[in-house]
Amino acid sequence: MSLKPLFHNAIKHALSTMDLSEGDLPNYTIEAPKDPSHGDLSTNIAMVSAKVAKEAPQSIAAKLADALRTQEDLFSEVGVAGPGFINIRFKPSVLHKELKTLADNAETFGRNQAFDGKKIILEFVSANPTGPLTVGHGRNAVLGDTMARLYEWCGATVTREYYFNNAGRQMRMLGESVKARYAQQLGQDAELPEGGYEGEYIGDIAATLIDGHGESLLQEEGEGVFKEAAEKTILEDITRTLDRMQVKMDSFFNEHSLYENKAIYDVVEKLNEKGLVYQKDGAVWFSTSQLGKEKDTVLIKKSGEPTYRLPDIAYHRDKLDRGFDLCVDIFGADHIDTYPDVLRGIDVLGYDPEKIEVLVYQFVTLVKDGKPYKMSTRKANFITLDELMDEVGSDVTRFFFLMRAPSTHLEFDVAQAKEASDKNPVFYLQYAHARIQSVLRKANEELGDKSTELVQWTSLEHEAEFSLMKKLFFFPDVIETAARSKEPHKVITYLQETAQEFTHFYHECRIMGEEPEVMATRAKLADVTATVLKNGLSLLGVTAPNKM
RNA sequence: GCGCCCGUAGCUCAACUGGAUAGAGCAACUGCCUUCUAAGCAGUAGGUUACAGGUUCGAGUCCUGUCGGGCGUACCA
Structure with missing residues (x-):
């Protein structure tokens, strides 16, 4: 095919x-x-x-x-x-024969064996539950989920995992922020801590606590209760937002479990056995300079708290222990530096570092009123994914994030995304699909049950018919390439070309009003095209409407 | 300073990973709705692929250097 x-x-x-x-x-x-x-x-x-x-x-x-x-x-x-x-x-006969095979297997057309039988785990989103997902997280979520779909179409079994940390300073700060709002709402004299979270959602969480517990929590010593409440609420909100975007996680991995089961200390021990760990200035160091890095890396701080590197290594070891053939992490450009350390650690522990791959994407530059807009979760001057989807919907949001190669900066003009609903490229694809369905409805009315037996592939001989057919045949290749190179935008480029070929065919070759055989065969070609478009859009997590 | 990513039409981006005459969409201009959806189609215009060298049958793509932008370069997360 x-x-x-x-x-x-x-x-x-x-x-x-x-x-x-x-x-x-x-x-x-x-x-x-x-x-x-x-x-x-x-x-x-x-x-x-x-x-x-x-x-x-x-x-x-x-x-x-x-x-x-x-x-x-x-x-x-x-x-x-x-x-x-x-x-x-x-020869035309070859193309006709291939098209018949394609038509007989249209629903699964595009699936291939590039990653057949592989167990793959994708780690993405992984935002700590300190606030709602923002536009910045959107690219991560959509890239990760779409990669998962691509791998599945290439024959792999995929686990989507969200890695998060509910310990640490930022989470404590979150708890204290809620605590302060709680006290304020009860008329107490309390101030948001220095560097606390200013977003409205903090007040909402505090209000919920008042509903549930009244004033009883004023006696609380620490911020623990508030932190837990905040974590629970925020994680639920995040899940709901992801759900709206058609992103469904298979598992949530709490970094803290690596402390509880001592996995991180075991890593230190194993690295130590290789002579790659030493103490200096009260901290525990990983001698990465012996492994080709310029400087050594701190694993455990003077305070006794591990740095991020240590659980990162333990986490990846855990994934490999779970039997995955491939671990793919979706990272923003700012996290790239942790990756080589993880690979070094994994290598020293006796695992194959080639089983760990990273998709690094460049930042989303948010453009508002024609100027770049700097966002911060803590400062609450962010635009949430929910707000974005309220404006443009899930289809446009996903499509927008996938349109560009991950390696390039994505310029997100909020005003344009909000207003330009009829100029958005996603509609071109959906329109082509809807248009086909519309013609098919008419053709089926005319031909009824006989439409399948009337099909005569040899009646396809127009230049527009051939170029459309040839374009369709490349679909599996595109999916494989997109998966291997971790560049989902290639699917979009392909679908746009396909929709374009279809539109050309649509204008050159009429379906209605032709001889029954020609009508049935062209309708079948259109039908197959619609299925390819639908398959491709479903890979992107975008709907293929039957009417527009 | 050092490391990673990027620099392609006025703007946003492609270019099948080294292939033939660098392509789309916006924006501009010219046409096309009594015929299956005009959210569309056909066409015009727009380029020294940041710059300078190098590698080879062949470079937007690879190597070196320069310039410009982003992100890192924490005992932050």
């Missing part, structure tokens, strides 16, 4: 008639040329082999092309061009 394997096998066969095998040659690629006039597919095999074969690329290409031409049932055209590209064009 993907065209590349057809060509690939043909090349292997051609090589065998020349007494060669792939093993003798460097890796080569098969691609769809940018310019469709060059052919359906193209390979650089002759160019990359020139050195080994001690022969000019054109000469190799010519021989290979001859061998390929003998496979008459496959190709209508085999040519050599430019510096030695071999370009081929498939």
Whole structure:
């Protein structure tokens, strides 16, 4: 159902008639040329082999092309061009046959075996429960969830995990902030602590406590009760927000459990056995300088509290102990520095560091009134994901975060996102899908039950029909590439091209009013296109409406 | 200072990971609704891919340097 394997096998066969095998040659690629006039597919095999074969690329290409031409049932055209590209064009009969196979398996079309049988754990969001999720967290959540969907389509079993910490200074500060608001609301003289949380939600939590406990909590010594209440409420809110975005976590991993089960101290011990731990100035150090880093790293502070590095290492060991073949972390650019330390630690502990991969994304630059807007959870001058979804909905929000390559900064113009509902690219895709459904409704009315048996694939012969078909065949390749490179935006780029090809077909080839066979066959092609669009959109977590 | 990421049309971004004449969407301009959804289509215009070298059949993509931006560079989280 993907065209590349057809060509690939043909090349292997051609090589065998020349007494060669792939093993003798460097890796080569098969691609769809940018310019469709060059052919359906193209390979650089002759160019990359020139050195080994001690022969000019054109000469190799010519021989290979001859061998390929003998496979008459496959190709209508085999040519050599430019510096030695071999370009081929498939016979219509081949495309018709592939399309039939696709149509028979449309619902699962796109699924592949790139990660077949792998157990993969994705860690993402992982915001500590100190406040509502903001626009900044959105990119993380959507990237993580979409990667999970991609891996699943590539045959993997995926666990989505949220790693958080309900201990530590920020959480204490949160508790104290709630405590202060609680006292204030009961008319007491209390002040928000220095550096406390100023958001309105703190007051809401305090109010809930008053509803439940009245004034009884004024006697509380510490901030513990308040912290727990805040944590519970905020985590519930976060889950609800994620739910709205179609993000469902499989597990929440509390960093604190690594303290309770002594996992972190075991890590220190194991590292110590390798002679990589020492004490200095009252702190415990990891001798990362022996492992290629410039400086050593503190594992346990003078105060006795571990730094973030230590539980990070213990956490990743825990994941590998749970039997995952691949651990993927979704990180903002600001967290990148912890990653090499974790890998070093994992390596020393005797695990395979290649099982840990990171998707690093650049920051979201929020633009408000044409100017960059600096956000801080603590200062409460943030825009929450909920507020954003109130304005533009979940589909647009997800699509927006996925549109750009993770490695580039994402400019999020709030005003534009709010106002531009009809200019948003997501609607182009949804519109194409809705349009197809509309035509299909009409076609089905006309053809009734007979529509399937009327289909005659050979009746597809228009240029627009062929280019649409060829585009569809690439869907599995795109999913695999997007998953491997961890770049979900490739799916969007592909879907936009597909929708564009469909629209071209739609304007060139009428469905209604044609001969019954043509009508049925074109309707089937449109139907298959709709399914590909729907499959792709579902990977992105975006709906495919039947009407707009 | 050092490390990582980025620099492509006026703006926001692609470019199948080294391939052929660098492409879309906004914005601008010109056409197209008595025919399956005009949230659409066809077309025009817009570029020394920040700059300078290098590697090779071939560079936006790889290596070096320079300039500019972001993020790090904590016994913060």
